Amino acid sequence: MLKNTESSYGTLSKALHWLVALVVFTMFAVGFWMVELDYYSDWYKTAPHYHKSVGLLLSLVVIFRLFWRMINKRPEPLATHSRLEIFAAHVAHLLLYLALFAIFISGYLISTADGRGIEVFNWFTIPSAGEFIEQQEDIAGSLHKWLAYGLIALVSVHALAAIKHHFIDRDNTLKRML
Amino acid sequence: MKKTLLKHSMLSFVSAFLLMGTASAAEYKIDTKGAHAFINFKIQHLGYSWLTGRFNDFEGTFSYDSEKPNDSKVMVEINTASIDSNHAERDKHLRSDDFLEVDKFAKAKFVSTKITDKGNGKLEVVGDLTLHGVTKSITIDAKKIGEGKDPWGGYRAGFSGKTTLGLKDFGIPERLGPASTEVHMSLHIEGIRQ
Numbered sequence: 001m002l003k004n005t006e007s008s009y010g011t012l013s014k015a016l017h018w019l020v021a022l023v024v025f026t027m028f029a030v031g032f033w034m035v036e037l038d039y040y041s042d043w044y045k046t047a048p049h050y051h052k053s054v055g056l057l058l059s060l061v062v063i064f065r066l067f068w069r070m071i072n073k074r075p076e077p078l079a080t081h082s083r084l085e086i087f088a089a090h091v092a093h094l095l096l097y098l099a100l101f102a103i104f105i106s107g108y109l110i111s112t113a114d115g116r117g118i119e120v121f122n123w124f125t126i127p128s129a130g131e132f133i134e135q136q137e138d139i140a141g142s143l144h145k146w147l148a149y150g151l152i153a154l155v156s157v158h159a160l161a162a163i164k165h166h167f168i169d170r171d172n173t174l175k176r177m178l
Numbered sequence: 179m180k181k182t183l184l185k186h187s188m189l190s191f192v193s194a195f196l197l198m199g200t201a202s203a204a205e206y207k208i209d210t211k212g213a214h215a216f217i218n219f220k221i222q223h224l225g226y227s228w229l230t231g232r233f234n235d236f237e238g239t240f241s242y243d244s245e246k247p248n249d250s251k252v253m254v255e256i257n258t259a260s261i262d263s264n265h266a267e268r269d270k271h272l273r274s275d276d277f278l279e280v281d282k283f284a285k286a287k288f289v290s291t292k293i294t295d296k297g298n299g300k301l302e303v304v305g306d307l308t309l310h311g312v313t314k315s316i317t318i319d320a321k322k323i324g325e326g327k328d329p330w331g332g333y334r335a336g337f338s339g340k341t342t343l344g345l346k347d348f349g350i351p352e353r354l355g356p357a358s359t360e361v362h363m364s365l366h367i368e369g370i371r372q
Contacts, residue, residue, distance in 0.1 A: 038353070048267075
């Protein structure tokens with residue numbers, strides 16, 4: 001079933017969830033690795049180019065995911081979930097989305113600080129919106145890095161919670177996203 | 179009467195001498211406000227071309243008297259974060275730990291220790307450059323471009339200079355390949371007499 005029901009996520013929600021998860025992990029690893037590349041590495045120019053291209057496309061996917069979430073039913077929390085668990089899960093989900101968008105925006109602001117646009121796979125160019133603050137590339141760069149670490153920390157909490165529900169509580173929380 | 183005249187003439191002699199004294203140690207402020215001063219650099223890119231850039235934010239003073247050029251002095255302080263190579267991503271990289279570490283070493287400073295007139299308007303400027311936390315004596319081959327009244331009631335003097343800095347000498351790793359181990363500085367300053 002493409003759409004969500006009251007008790008489970010639909011195929012599209014699941015696909016979007018796991019696609020975003022996979023891309024986020026890959027982007028984090030690539031970002032971590034590419035900033036240390038030697039100037040003479042074959043990847044010195046290509047890795048940041050792919051990182052930026054994928055990041056911008058991912059932002060579109062996440063926007064669509066939010067749109068899909070809005071126009072769709074939201075599965076109810078399981079009856080066994082405590083109020084604290086439900087609240088904590090909501091906060092975590094909200095923070096995950098906020099962190100994602102903050103990372104998209106800060107990343108965009110690094111590369112566009114000098115008026116240059118960002119080429120997405122030599123396919124199309126997202127134009128620069130200009131420089132908003134002095135040394136924007138440094139400030140945005142630092143935010144981008146720390147937000148990325150923060151996101152991975154949040155993702156770890158999110159994943160540990162899912163594992164706890166699956167193996168300790170032995171409920172359906174994780175299964176309905178699979 | 180005679181006494182007072184003598185006293186008077188002596189006084190004026192002394193004050194004239196004092197005035198001369200201040201004139202000979204003319205102090206100039208480098209005109210960074212009106213951006214008539216430039217700290218430019220160039221470094222080889224892969225050995226195939228030159229990459230140029232500059233530091234946008236700095237200030238300094240010098241003293242100069244064309245009669246006594248050897249008494250000249252110059253001091254310049256540079257905000258290292260103001261490096262500008264016309265590419266935000268590259269500037270970010272140049273400011274990072276890989277190169278200038280501007281978080282740690284926000285200022286670079288040059289203070290002259292000995293200025294020698296070489297004739298024909300040429301000057302050898304020896305001084306201590308502090309860059310990336312390392313202080314080293316460097317020599318700038320300088321040249322006086324001109325001096326005189328400006329159209330707005332001030333008095334200006336200008337110089338240009340060249341020097342070459344080895345990245346390694348200032349503890350900056352040579353990450354850019356064998357052709358890019360030194361950076362060539364091209365300095366242009368204009369001072370307004372204070």
